[in-house]
Amino acid sequence: MKTLEQKIVEYKSRVPSVIENEPMAKHTSFRIGGPARMYVVAVSSDALIEAVRVAQDLEIPFYVFGGGSNLLVADEGFEGVVIQAANRGFVIEHDRVQVESGMITVLAARKTVDAGLTGFEWAVGVPGTIGGALYGNAGCYGGEMKDNVSFVDAYRLKDGVRIRLSNAECQYGYRDSLFKREPHVILGCELKLIHSSVIPAEDFGERHSAELSRSLSRTAGIHPTAPFDQILRARKESQPLDQSSAGCVFKNFDFTDESQLDILRRYVNQIPEAMLRVKRLSAGWLVEQAGMKGQRIGDVQVSDKHGNFFLNRGHARAQDVIALISLVKMNVRDKLGIELQEEVQYLSLS
Ligand SMILES: Cc1cc2nc3c(=O)[nH]c(=O)nc-3n(C[C@H](O)[C@H](O)[C@H](O)COP(=O)(O)OP(=O)(O)OC[C@H]3O[C@@H](n4cnc5c(N)ncnc54)[C@H](O)[C@@H]3O)c2cc1C
Numbered sequence: 001m002k003t004l005e006q007k008i009v010e011y012k013s014r015v016p017s018v019i020e021n022e023p024m025a026k027h028t029s030f031r032i033g034g035p036a037r038m039y040v041v042a043v044s045s046d047a048l049i050e051a052v053r054v055a056q057d058l059e060i061p062f063y064v065f066g067g068g069s070n071l072l073v074a075d076e077g078f079e080g081v082v083i084q085a086a087n088r089g090f091v092i093e094h095d096r097v098q099v100e101s102g103m104i105t106v107l108a109a110r111k112t113v114d115a116g117l118t119g120f121e122w123a124v125g126v127p128g129t130i131g132g133a134l135y136g137n138a139g140c141y142g143g144e145m146k147d148n149v150s151f152v153d154a155y156r157l158k159d160g161v162r163i164r165l166s167n168a169e170c171q172y173g174y175r176d177s178l179f180k181r182e183p184h185v186i187l188g189c190e191l192k193l194i195h196s197s198v199i200p201a202e203d204f205g206e207r208h209s210a211e212l213s214r215s216l217s218r219t220a221g222i223h224p225t226a227p228f229d230q231i232l233r234a235r236k237e238s239q240p241l242d243q244s245s246a247g248c249v250f251k252n253f254d255f256t257d258e259s260q261l262d263i264l265r266r267y268v269n270q271i272p273e274a275m276l277r278v279k280r281l282s283a284g285w286l287v288e289q290a291g292m293k294g295q296r297i298g299d300v301q302v303s304d305k306h307g308n309f310f311l312n313r314g315h316a317r318a319q320d321v322i323a324l325i326s327l328v329k330m331n332v333r334d335k336l337g338i339e340l341q342e343e344v345q346y347l348s349l350s
Contacts, residue, residue, distance in 0.1 A: 002058075004037075004060070004079065007058045007059070007060050008020075008037065008038060008060070010058055011038060011054055011055065011058055011060060011081065012038075014054045015040055015050065015051050015054050017040065017041065018038050018039070018040055018081075019038070019039040019040070019041075020037065020038055020039075021035040021036070021037065022035060022036045022038075022039035022082070023035050023077075024036055024068070024073040024077060024078070024082065024347070025073075027065075027068045027082075027084065028068035028069075028071050028072070028073055028246070029067070029068060029069040029127060029128075029244060029245065029246055029247070030068075030071070030072060030244055030245060030246045030312055030316070030321070031244040031312050031316075032072060032073060032075075032312060032316055032317065032318050032321065033071075033072075033073025033074065033075070033077065033318065033347070034073065034074060034075050034076050034077030034078075035077040035078075036077060036078045036080075036081070036082035037077070037078065037079050037080060037081070038060075038080070038081040038082070039081070039082050039083075039084070040081060040082070040083045040084065041084045041086045042083055042084065042085060042086055042087060042102070043086050043087060043088075043102075044087050044089075045087045045089075045100060045101075045153075045187045045188065047087070048064070048083065048085055048087055048101075048102075048155075048185060048187065049155050049162070049185065049187075051081070051083045052064065052083060052155065052157070052185055053160065055080070055081050055083075056157075056160070060080050060081055061078070061079065061080030061081070062080055062081045062082070062083060063078060063080065063081075063082050063083065063347055064083045064084075064085060064131075064185050065082065065083075065084060065085070065132070065347075066084070066085050066101065066102060066128050066129030066130075066131040066132040067104065067105075067127055067128030067129045067132055068128070069127035069128035069132065069246065069247060070128065070132060070136060070246055070247055070343065070344055070345055071246060071344070071345050071346075071347060072246060072318055072321055072322075072344050072345070072346055072347070072349060073318060073347045073348065073349075074318050074346075074347065074348035074349045075317050075318045075319060076348065077348070078347055078348050082347075084102075085101045085102040085129060085131045085185075085186075086102040087100040087101060087102040087103075087187070087188070088100055088102045088103045088104070089103070089188065090103050090107075090108065090111060092111070092112070092115045092117070094195065095117060095192065095193050095194060095195045095198075096150070096190055096191070096192055096193075097112060097117070097120075097190065097191040097193060098188065098190055099130050099188055099189060099190075099191060100130070100187065100188040101129060101130050101131030101134065101186045101187055101188050101189075102129050102130075102131060103129060103130045103188075104128075104129060104130075105123050105126050105127070105128055105129060105130055105132075105133050105138070106123070106124055106125070106126065106127065108120070108123065108130060108191075109121060109122075109123040109124040109126075109228075110124065110228075112191070112193055113228070116195055116196050116197060117193040117194065117195060117196065118193060118194050118195075118196045118225050119143075119147075119148055119191075119193040119194050119224075119225060120143070120148055120191060120193055121143075121224065121225045121226060121227070121228065121231065122139070122140055122141045122142070122143030122224035122225070122226075122231065123138070123140075123143065124228045124231055124232065125140065125231055125232055125235040126138050126140060127247070130188065130189065131186040131188075133145050134149065134152055134170075134177065134179065134186050134189055135177060135179045135180065135186060136175050136176075136177070136180070136343070136345075137172045137173065137174070137175055137176060137177050138175075139175075140224075140235075141222040141223065141224050141226065141231060141234070142222075142223065142224045143224030143225075144172070145172070146167065146170070146172035147224075148191045148192065148193065149167050149170065149172075149189050149190070149191060149192075150166075150167060150189075150190045150191070150192040151164050151165060151166055151167065151189065151190050152164070152165045152170055152186060152188070152189045153165075153186075153187040153188050153189065154179070154184040154185060154186050154187055155184060155185040155187060156182075156184050157183040157184060157185065158182070158183070162187070163184075165178070174251070174252075174254060174280075175251050175343055222234050238305070238306060239305065239306050239309060240303045240305045240306060240309050240311060243303075243311045243312070243313075244311065244312040244316075245303070245309045245310060245311050245312065246310070246344045247309070247343075247344075248283065248284070248308040248309065248343050248344075249283075249308055249309070249310050249325060249328075249342060249343060249344050250283035250287070250308055250328075250329075250340040250341065250342060250343055251283060251340070251341050251342070251343045252280050252281060252282050252283050253280065253281040253283060253286060253338055253340065254279060254280050255279050255280075255281070256279065258276075260337075260338075261281075261337075262337065263336060263337025263338075264281075264289075264336045264337055264338060267289065267335055267336055268289050268336075272285070281338070282308070283307070283308045283340055284306050284307035284308035284309075285307065286307070286332050286336060286338060286340065287302060287307030287308060287328055287332065287340075288307040289335075289336060290328070290331040290332045290335050290336055291331070291335075292307065292327075292328045292331055292332070293307050295324065295327065295328065296313070296324075297320045297323045297324045297327065298315075298316060298317060298320035298323075299312060299313040299314045299315045299316040299317070299320065300312060300313065300316040300317075300320045300321050300324050301313050301324075302324065302328065310324060310325075318349060322349060325342065328340070
């Protein structure tokens with residue numbers, strides 16, 4: 001039986017450019033996280049698969065991530081290999097875009113518009129990579145990955161097979177996908193967009209599904225194909241973008257039956273009509289109603305601007321984030337009768 005140190009020596013001999021004891025705080029938008037025992041930047045899909053295969057072969061724990069913009073890493077770090085997907089291939093053929101998982105989402109959105117395509121404008125304010133966006137079905141202003149993706153290429157970890165999954169096979173839901181339930185390394189996808197020569201941007205929404213119209217109504221009037229400056233201005237007005245965070249900590253709360261809101265109604269005077277209409281309560285609004293805006297533990301604080309953003313005020317630790325998440329969840333549950341669920345992903349934490 002080999003020790004971890006022996007396995008690390010072997011891993012380094014088989015995978016080029018391993019960095020040892022790399023602080024994960026350098027690679028997360030929260031600026032939190034202890035060292036990865038080994039860190040690999042995979043600049044192609046083949047390199048990504050190889051870095052994973054060798055770890056599997058040597059039975060070394062591994063973790064694949066992209067931009068670290070929805071990730072909280074333990075202060076103790078990770079005793080294994082963290083693999084950053086930096087495969088950034090991007091090819092446009094008429095209205096179809098082949099994009100690898102390490103591509104920066106914001107850049108992908110900009111390039112699609114430069115090429116005269118419409119449909120992916122909403123993503124211009126979403127940090128991180130296409131891989132992370134596919135994993136969590138990222139979205140905003142009524143747009144979601146599931147509306148744009150025709151298929152996803154992945155490496156299935158249970159049998160080591162490269163597969164192509166149709167949109168339906170990805171089982172997309174609100175901030176949810178197959179990838180959250182069955183481990184895959186996401187390699188890339190095809191986005192199916194609309195050429196603006198075929199359809200004027202202002203008509204785009206008309207052609208979308210009922211589901212998109214439903215989500216549109218909850219998004220303060222910003223269209224998923226609005227001009228970049230409009231999208232970016234709206235985000236700047238509502239989110240604390242000048243400070244370190246991991247975006248939204250909690251998922252919004254979907255309800256099926258208004259009886260689930262009985263306790264909440266006793267506590268708040270009025271639930272906004274737009275939220276009732278789409279049966280989705282904004283988590284930031286719930287945090288605010290529970291009086292948790294501005295709450296602080298150590299150097300982590302719930303933003304005064306947006307109740308679903310937790311800010312690193314300087315030297316925040318993951319354990320303080322976890323404590324603040326527990327405190328906020330407890331208050332929302334006890335005061336408002338609603339159980340919030342985390343959107344942020346954990347590494348070496350539970
Ligand atoms: C200021 C700010 C604003 C944000 N606004 C939004 C928003 O409007 N809408 C929204 O949806 N999100 C938002 N987010 C959250 C975040 O940007 C998205 O979730 C983003 O898509 C995550 O991408 P990433 O590459 O950074 O993922 P990471 O944080 O690197 O990883 C997130 C998860 O995806 C997995 N993952 C990443 N890449 C791969 C891969 N190649 N294969 C397998 N698994 C992978 C990781 O293992 C992890 O579980 C915001 C974040 C910040 C900091």
